[in-house]
Amino acid sequence: MGSPRKMSPEQKAFLNALRADLSAFKVEVRRKNKDKQLVLEAIDDHDGGGKIFEAFLVFRLKANLEAAGFTTEICDAAGHASKRFILRGAPGHLRRKAQRAGVAEPGFIAIFVNGYDGFELHNSVEWPDHLMGDGECHEFDVSVASSTTCTELANWYRTKGAGPSPVLGVEAKFHGGAPGKNLAREVTGLAVRMRTPLIYLVSSKLASPSVRKQLEALSRVIALDTKIIDAGAIDVTMNAGVIDASKLSRISDEIVKQIEATIMVAENALT
Numbered sequence: 001m002g003s004p005r006k007m008s009p010e011q012k013a014f015l016n017a018l019r020a021d022l023s024a025f026k027v028e029v030r031r032k033n034k035d036k037q038l039v040l041e042a043i044d045d046h047d048g049g050g051k052i053f054e055a056f057l058v059f060r061l062k063a064n065l066e067a068a069g070f071t072t073e074i075c076d077a078a079g080h081a082s083k084r085f086i087l088r089g090a091p092g093h094l095r096r097k098a099q100r101a102g103v104a105e106p107g108f109i110a111i112f113v114n115g116y117d118g119f120e121l122h123n124s125v126e127w128p129d130h131l132m133g134d135g136e137c138h139e140f141d142v143s144v145a146s147s148t149t150c151t152e153l154a155n156w157y158r159t160k161g162a163g164p165s166p167v168l169g170v171e172a173k174f175h176g177g178a179p180g181k182n183l184a185r186e187v188t189g190l191a192v193r194m195r196t197p198l199i200y201l202v203s204s205k206l207a208s209p210s211v212r213k214q215l216e217a218l219s220r221v222i223a224l225d226t227k228i229i230d231a232g233a234i235d236v237t238m239n240a241g242v243i244d245a246s247k248l249s250r251i252s253d254e255i256v257k258q259i260e261a262t263i264m265v266a267e268n269a270l271t
Helices: 009-022 049-067 147-159 181-194 209-216 246-270
Strands: 026-032 038-042 071-075 084-088 108-112 119-128 137-146 168-173 198-203 230-235 237-239 242-244
Touching: 009 049, 009 237, 009 242, 026 049, 049 071, 049 084, 049 108, 049 119, 049 137, 049 168, 049 246, 084 119, 119 147, 137 147, 137 181, 137 246, 168 181, 168 246, 181 198, 181 209, 181 230, 198 209, 198 246, 209 230, 230 246
Parallel strands: 026 084, 168 198, 198 230
Antiparallel strands: 026 038, 071 108, 108 119, 119 137, 137 168, 237 242
16 A cells, blocks of 8 residues: 655644544554664654555444444454554455464454354455466555465465455555556456455545446446445545544445345355
8 A cells, every 4th residue: 555755734644643543542563664674663653644644444334333233352363352453554464373483473453253264354454366376466555355265375475375365455545646547457457356356546635536437336346256245436534633434434334234144045054
């Protein structure tokens, strides 16, 4: 996810509002410093608007899912409850070890489903490209998948072959300008390659009608034998110093439907 080198006063104010919204949580970014060493950096000290926007989306979806009746929990990479959330500072693999190279691995948000396989909410995870194959993969800035699927992904980086897919993939952009047709084409390409039923472009500016129309057209398309259930361009904006993330409810509502559909399949298998 990109971030402009120079931010306008409006963007800086928006970024400060995002940081303030995250202040209730201990969020750290796992990144490489100028010496190429892995370090953890407090979100308040991180100057990348894109990563802070990602963190906001993760925690706002977490809150929306809790409002829908699900229990969620911050976890480390191994799935243990944690008081801090480690955010990926760059696209990377999903790992199940709590630490690597002496530094904590990025964690996730666990979504509990009583009696059934849980789900996980991740940032900046690379998923298999089902069109290219041969171990190729691409990042989703935010993704959701079942815990079983996530474990399959952690093994897939080593074994390759037919890989898993998330139920949700989000391309997130914190930019000074509205997302253009190039981003719409990028998301369209991901929709075709990634076998993901829910796919969205979420940006800090309202997309143009043509971009919104292009992405909405993906809904109900069948790509690589996977029906895209919902797709679109969604904006999270700030007005009069207040963040408006109300449109994210569309994403969380669709996640709930996917979880409920998974439960129904599991229940039918038992009868």
